Amino acid sequence: MxxxxxxxxxxxxxxxxxxxxxxxxxxxxxxxxxxxxxxxxxxxxxxxxxxxxxxxxxxxxxxxxxxxxxxxxxxxxxxxxxxxxxxxxxxxxxxxxxxxxxxxxxxxxxxxxxxxxxxxxxxxxxxxxxxxxxxxxxxxxxxxxxxxxxxxxxxxxxxxxxxxxxxxxxxxxxxxxxxxxxxxxxxxxxxxxxxxxxxxxxxxxxxxxxxxxxxxxxxxxxxxxxxxxxxxxxxxxxxxxxxxxKIKESTTLAIDPKAIYSFGENHMAALEKEIGQIGLSEFNTLDTSTIFQKAIQSSHNYFKTEEDILIYNTKALERARAKLPQWFHTLPKAACIVTPYPMHRAQTGAAGEYHPATEDGKTPAMFYINAYDPPNKSRVDQEATLFHELLPGHHLQVALAQEEKSHHPVDSYLWNAGFGEGWALYSERLANEMDLYNDNISKLGMLSNEALRTARLVVDPGIHVFGWTRQQAIDFMRKHTALDRNVIEGEVDRYIMMPGQATSYMLGKREIDTLREYSKSILKEKFDIRDFHDQVLKHGAVTLPMLRANIMSWLETERKA
Structure with missing residues (x-):
């Protein structure tokens, strides 16, 4: 029975x-x-x-x-x-x-x-x-x-x-x-x-x-x-x-750690070629590590005060907000702002953090930024991180999910990092298509951020499967990213204590990229990036297999229309 x-x-x-x-x-x-x-x-x-x-x-x-x-x-x-x-x-x-x-x-x-x-x-x-x-x-x-x-x-x-x-x-x-x-x-x-x-x-x-x-x-x-x-x-x-x-929990994919490691190595090689193009133009070198070092060490890439950091990020946010209608049909109502971390977080290497707005709209969403020690704070990755955390990244996705009343509210709380972090990383590249970056140095920050998320694909299984030491992980991160040592050490300790989570970014981005290219190949001249983005975001932070099924269903409907 x-x-x-x-x-x-x-x-x-x-x-x-x-x-x-x-x-x-x-x-x-x-x-x-x-x-x-x-x-x-x-x-x-x-x-x-x-x-x-x-x-x-x-x-x-x-x-x-x-x-x-x-x-x-x-x-x-x-x-x-x-x-x-x-x-x-x-x-x-x-x-x-x-x-x-x-x-x-x-x-x-x-x-x-x-x-x-x-x-x-x-x-x-x-x-x-x-x-x-x-x-x-x-x-x-x-x-x-x-x-x-x-x-x-x-x-x-x-x-x-x-x-x-x-x-x-x-x-x-x-x-x-x-x-x-x-x-x-x-x-x-x-x-x-x-x-x-x-x-x-x-x-x-x-x-x-x-x-x-x-x-x-x-x-x-x-x-x-x-x-x-x-x-x-x-x-x-x-x-x-x-x-x-933990890999399955974070990525929503049943994927072999060895496959994650291999993808990380291969994608890093492709990224370094792209980084080299900017490096050759700006610093007359193709070496990734040297390019990042020169970008970081250039005095004009630093700030003088905490206020300088906040103004720089706020201006980037304003540029993003102005261009959203060209890339999305549906926009969030909730506001978002940039605010500095408290000192005990900033001094110990906190990188950046998004917190949603209150449901009554009285308190805006906040991007907590590390504004500690401005004269030693590089602007290289500031804009890319801002786009990741707020617009068109986390804030756009989270606020739309909270404001969507056709589904049960609990859907908004069942966060899936593979989708959520994948979307935010995808947004950093999208910001480049939207022409939001100030200059090549900020574009280099975008590539550095992607290199960071790619390095995680190597470092995370390196630590938890292949027996890497903490120093090995730090050395790999220093070679392949533009982060300063304090932040790198904080990042590595994050991977140690939050196993698997760090792999969700690139794996999620890869899936969104793949679905976008497939959608373009199917719809051809009918493809509208705003329609695609709305379809990706309309169900909230779903699992990656659910996202694929949703896009395939949408494409089938569009083909019959």
Whole structure:
């Protein structure tokens, strides 16, 4: 007897969305939701993670009783596919037990706290009350994180020593001697409330700073001596299986790490020829490393002040916004701005980060930019990164997905890096077609960024499959990109602690490029780039196989028209 589904896709999606923001209320801030209480953090205890996994298994079971064939051509089909894929990938990556070695300089709890504090709602007395309730619980969050790491030590899971050392440095910067210098004290400045200012200062002094110091001292005295020297997943239990699961989770492709590595090597060779053309024109050399070095070392390629960096990026954003209608039929309503990172992120090599607008439109989307030490900040890759993060990149894609009301809201939260990061990288090249780059130096930055994403295809499996050392990874990145050493080291530590994610950019871009060329070959004179872009973006951050199926369906319809 066949089991009949007891819930519809929409009902399951509603349940998932409700539970998702109940378990992870901070993520509501990232996605711009304004109807989720902000008086607590996620429960960081390991048992809570097991409870969430049980819910995921329940949803997967219920989805298995839904007849997908009956959903074809319905508004629920995309939601069904996205939810099922997300849950399956999450289940597959459990073998990594990442919670038990989460000492992450890019996505660690201490980094998340900095982001949350910058977004914490503080406009009303009730919101300020919720903020005080939330931030008073930091000590429990830290105790849970320490407990998780101790459990990891007993099971053979640790983070690598250089990553732990980077996090210790970040934590030191987060506990200055003066309370007013704390990254969390900015909440007091935003609130414009004398009572709140006094209370949050007391919480920082008596709860937040002591907790951060407790974690820092634990890492320094107890954890660091036991941290692993090998940096790859191969040093951990079930590391090979974990890496394959992480590749699938990030790229949405079942692809062999050796094939990723090979594509990276081959594409880098092609890129270096393109880089050489600019190098010959600008610096009279074809050598990639020399070209990047000369571009970086040229004094006119640097800034004088933080304001110079922000103005430079804002002007690029304005050029992009003006030309969008020539390349897209559908444009987002949400605004976007450029803003500098807080100091503890900037000083430790943070590269750039996009945060969506709030759903009520009151707070614009933000591109956090590293404006630290302007006289040593090259402009080479500034424009390409801006186009990647805002327009026509992440902001265009994310805002359109949020504003599209024909699909379930949960579709916007089920992020697939293969599509999302692939689109953003595709956008850097598209910006060149749109004639947005100022000069050859900025175009060189575009090529440098693509070289970075291509280098990741070699470095990421190099670290996790082929036994590369951290120094090997750094040397490869220095040879093939225009990044400074501090950023490169931050990048390599990112690949160590976020295995597989870095490969999603180039693999996603390759798929979009392939589908664009195929669409042109099929439609010929009927091909309109605006139609193609609208079709790519209309369903949100789908999986790459879903994207291919959607484009093929569109082409079939266009051929019959």
């Amino acid at each position: 066949s089991i009949v589904a007891t819930k519809t896709v929409s009902e399951l999606a509603n349940d998932y969305e409700t539970q998702y923001f109940t378990y992870f209320p901070e993520l509501a801030l990232f996605w711009g939701k304004t109807n989720v209480p902000q008086n607590k953090f996620s429960n960081h205890g390991y048992q809570n993670e097991l409870n969430w996994q049980a819910l995921q298994d329940q949803w997967l079971e219920e989805l298995s009783h839904i007849d997908e064939a009956k959903l074809i051509n319905s508004s629920e089909h995309t939601t069904f596919q996205l939810l099922k894929e997300s849950l399956e990938n999450a289940k597959a990556t459990r073998i990594c037990k990442e919670t038990l070695w989460n000492v992450n300089p890019l996505r660690g709890w201490h980094i998340e706290l900095g982001v949350i504090s910058s977004k914490q709602p503080l406009s009303t007395p009730q919101e300020r009350k919720q903020a005080l309730e939330r931030w008073a619980t930091v000590p429990q969050l830290v105790k849970d994180e320490i407990s998780n790491l101790k459990l990891g030590l007993t099971q053979g899971y640790t983070a690598p020593k250089p990553v732990v050392e980077r996090v210790i440095k970040q934590l030191d910067l987060m506990i200055p001697s003066e309370i007013e210098a704390s990254p969390f004290y900015a909440m007091a400045d935003r609130a414009h409330d004398t009572t709140f200012r006094k209370k949050i200062a007391e919480i920082i002094k008596l709860k937040i700073n002591p907790s951060i110091k407790e974690f820092r001292d634990f890492l320094q005295s107890e954890y660091l001596p036991k941290a692993r020297t090998e940096i790859g997943l191969s040093a951990l239990p079930n590391g090979e299986t974990c890496y394959l699961a």
